[in-house]
Amino acid sequence: MSKYPIYLDYNATTPCDPQVLETMLPFFSQHFGNASSKAHAHGWHAEDAVSQAREQVASLIGADQKEIIFTSGATESVNLAIQGLAQQQTIRGKHIITVATEHKAVLDVCAHLQGQGYEITYLPVDAFGMISLALLEDSIRKDTILIAAMYANNETGVIHPVADIGRIAQKHSIPFICDATQAVGKIPVDVYADGIDMMAFSAHKMYGPKGVGALFIKKRNPLLDISPLVFGGGHERKLRSGTLNVPGIVGMGKAAELCNSMMASEAKRMGELRDYFWQEIGSIQGVKWNGQKSHSLPHVANICFNMDGGDKLIKMLSKYMSVSSGSACSSAAVEPSHVLKAMGLSDAKAHSSIRFSLGRFTTLQEISTAIEELKKALLRLS
Template sequence: MGFSYFDNNATTKMDEEVLKAMLPFLQESYGNASAVQHKLGRQANGAIEQARIQLASALNAQPKEIFFTSGATESISTVFQGIFKAYQSIGNHIISCASEHKAVVSSCQALAKQGAKQTMLSCNNHGQIDLQELEAAIQPDTILVSLMAANNETGLLHPIAEIADICQRKDVLFFCDATQHIGKLPLNLQAIPIDILCFSAHKFHGPKGIGALYIRRKSKPIQIPAMILGGNQEHGFRGGTYAVPQLVGMGEASRHFQFNSNLSELRDYFESRLIAEVPEVSVHAQQCPRTPNTSNVLIKHVRSTELMTKLPDMAFSSGSACVSGSRDPSHVLKAMGLSDEDAYCSSRFSFSKYNTREEIDQAVQQIKAAVETIRKQSPIWQLYQEGLI
């Protein structure tokens, strides 16, 4: 049996076309993109501007609205720190949600120590927010609403078009972490008036260590000061030598987005097979709009860490890769009202175009066998079956 990879929300396999596009800029065309006085520098500069055009095209944005970063975490820190600093004259109130990615939650916590006021929206047991609660939370001193497009642990989709409309009517900036949305579902930034948006290339079969920040061009420009000072790269927004191969790879990866039903069919097949084969299995947010590739399953009284130990040739996760070493239960699942035990017993499987039905069939049988072994050795499972807990 080979190794099965079902952890595509953590990172994805790089496409062959992406690697081929990158190789010349690792070897022959190795110039510094800022050294435009000579041929190699101009080649590199032209390549990154082409990547900017490719990304803008994929999102129906303008190339001048795309700013390169090392990835979504840097983008999130830049936005939170920058907006808080630049909009003090308006206020210091930020709105987000407890089920956001750890990078957003940590940024909120950091700004609270600097005096920011915060409203953390609640969510229901599926992870959905109440749009009326959001609208009521916006005050005259609100400077930023930060809500993700798709949850990284459950795949739940927030209604970003409606959120953008509320923020536009209330004249407050809407920042959207679209890291798990880009490449899985179409996103038209002309149709949805998101003000600021971030993503990372390695989530859509591009290279690691590179991402981008979209900042809408408005009649009253959005003010986000640079966090990284240096040269005049990115029009002074982010100093530092351009990572040309990674940028080329990200641009190329954006050309290969595939929006079809294959992934959702694969996900649904996995869930139906698992529920049929393994007792006491449920899927978080199963009846809600989700990304087509993500399945977060609760297998009663089988901890995710135990399951991973029994399945060394299968990659899946207990939640976000950023906090996978934490001993605490998932903050996302806790925000959805799960008990610690049920959170610990939830596992995330996330698929890609490289997965197959045959792989799913094999995986379900392996999971079934592992669950049976774990439960046979579990006194808690015995008590649960007897109705004593």
């Protein structure tokens, strides 16, 4: 028997892996030192642990440990990358290219900059959630200062042609900032092979703790110049001041190490579970896959149930499983997902879409139960 509710919302957040938690615990108590205390063993111990975590995180993405800045999460990393770079580039220009289906962490920063006189080009996507590379290249102007495009979409799992975007950015000498929050730790990510200049990601999406993330900043010649957003003691190469969250950083390091060692087998296992789920659910009349299954994260299925009153289905399911709907609450109103809308879905189709995201602790038994409950709910609503 599966325990209700079954957790199928791993894209929202993941539980801490027990091995991660075990690694973190001593850093709350006996190894509590400040990583910036240079004069004593407590500080050295903390600094060593942070260095090790930096290596572990860098190794997951093919980077050098000097290229990792620890932050409070992907939202902060994205803010530091985009705003920090934009502030340094005002002489070169004020034009930014991004994609309509980005996470709000990127879209809201762009909107904020727009209010300060920057011009933003939002690339559209097709029905599968994919951008046109030709349109990206056509959108580049003399005053374009950065391209911000995500690695994999958080709602649909659609994976973007990141290496192609990187190649275009490099050809035009424009920094490429990638929000890889959903991809890192799930599929192979290599910042150099992908031509990424800055990349944001988060520990809590890869079985690490909440409240810690990283920004990769490529060592370039000349160095990418970015302004800090937070000033203080000059931590993290003067880019992110504030006492380091040592337990969190240690946890992120361990989480990165585990993802590195389990990635291939876990991606295969989850792909098989998802295929089984889709085989059972996809054959129901009117049900449609949102996005492109062949170009998506192996653990994500965003499915349109094509019905009026999709909220009833979500409500009915909530007793049995934790999933995410194709709607988002903003200012107390339930808005259809901007991602699904950008892919051409009507409000009703977006409202009756559900994201199922599997993870490390999802079992075959849970998927079988979820299929059963989903079929029962659909029958009741038909």
